Amino acid sequence: MTTLTLVKKTSFTVASLATTMLLSICPPVRAxxxxxxxxxxDQDTSINFTFDQSHGAYQSSLWVAQAQSGNTGYTNIxxxxxxxxxxxxGSANDWQGSFGNAVTSxxxxxxxxxxxxxxxxxALLLWSDSGSGKPLEQYASSSTFMNSPEWFAANTQFRRDDCLVAGCQxxxxxxxxxxxxxxDLFTSVNGGKGPEQYSLLTMAQLAQGTKISFDDAGGGNDADFQDFTLSAELAPKPVNGLAFRNFTVSAQLPPEPAPEPAPEPVPEPVTVFGTMLGIGALAATRRKKKQGQEP
Known part of the structure; x- marks a missing residue:
């Protein structure tokens, strides 16, 4: 697999000093x-990326790039x-590409x-072949500060000189x-909201699943953000080696034991004594009656 490093220029003129100082503190360090x-x-985190569709005549690939020490370069990993x-x-449906046809992994x-x-x-880097036959001819970064003349990749032809100091989104x-x-422009399609209002995600959005879409800087960098679209979602965390999504557990209680037969009432001592007296009296009467009948 080809690995290409994107680096920040270290040589600069006095006029570009302010630019370099600004870029040296970007992106800000946050958790x-x-x-x-x-x-x-702020902790090891797995993200599921699911491809949606691509558009435009460029042939592209999407990479994860990792920053080098000191933020002086990024390497495709x-x-x-x-x-x-x-x-x-061909050009049908604005050069639409779908997974399994024009796109794979x-x-x-x-x-x-x-x-x-x-x-x-x-950062996510969208690399494109604009017709030269070089798959890593030019790039568009998800990190805006990298889309400026202060960053470049060796052996590539593309320079985004129109993005000035802060870079282009x-x-x-x-x-x-x-x-x-x-x-229609991106802003019109989104009710007046420009791209700058879709510049970051929260953990809640990642947990629910959300979209990411690139403009590959083709067509005069028209910023239509339709060239490579995918979704991102937090991967389920493993439990005992198995991955589970959100689910509901219904607890089933064990069946109640069958009721035992009610014990027969135990007679009170007075009742027992009374019964014994009654039996004794009945026996005495029978003896007297038997004696009276004897000749």
């Missing part, structure tokens, strides 16, 4: 973040999904699980809308 500032967890051809059927599964290690910083996160049958 948890998942969005355009980076990906980081896992390929989640990749296109084997630009689309299912290393193990052939539409869902890929990746474990993010505690306190490590990551090339990915959206959350409960946004996409209309593949419309040429």
């Amino acid at each position: 948890f973040m998942f969005g355009t500032s980076g990906i980081q967890f 896992a390929r989640l999904f990749y296109e084997t051809k630009p689309s299912d059927n 290393e193990n052939g599964s539409i869902t890929q699980t990746f474990k993010f290690l505690q306190d490590q910083t990551y 090339q990915a959206v996160f959350g409960d946004f809308n996409l209309d593949y049958n419309s040429g």
Whole structure:
């Protein structure tokens, strides 16, 4: 598997000093973040990524990249999904690609699980072949600060010089809308909300499952965010070696034992004594009667 490292430029002019200083403190160090500032967890966390669809003429692959020490570079460490051809059927449906046709994964599964290690910083990188035959010709990062001229990859042709100091947002996160049958802008499709309002996820959103979508910077970097779409969800935590999703347990109580027969009442001592007297009197009467009958 090809590994490519994206690095931050170390040589700079006086005019770019402020840019380099700004980028050197991005992304901010936090216990948890998942969005355009980076990906980081405060404990080892596994995420299930499920492919949705791709669009556009570029042939792309989506990677997890991990930051190097000092945040001076990112290295591809896992390929989640990749296109084997630009689309299912040429330019039909805006070059739509579906899983099992134009898109696949290393193990052939539409869902890929990746474990993010505690306190490590990551990004998702969408690499594209724009027609040169090089699968890693250019990239779009989920981390906005990496989409600027201050970052580059060796032996690639792409430079996003239009993104200036802070970089361009090339990915959206959350409960946004996409209309593949419309040429409307992302903001129009989402009721006036721009991409910047879909820049991070909460743990609650990850627990429920949410969307991530990229713009591959093609078409003049039109920022339609329709080029590579997938979902992300917290992977179920294993219990005794088995993984369980949320479930409800109904406790079944054991059946009640059959009632034992009620014990017969024990006669009171007075009653017993009275009965014995009665039996004795009856016996004495029978003896007297028998003696009276004897000749």
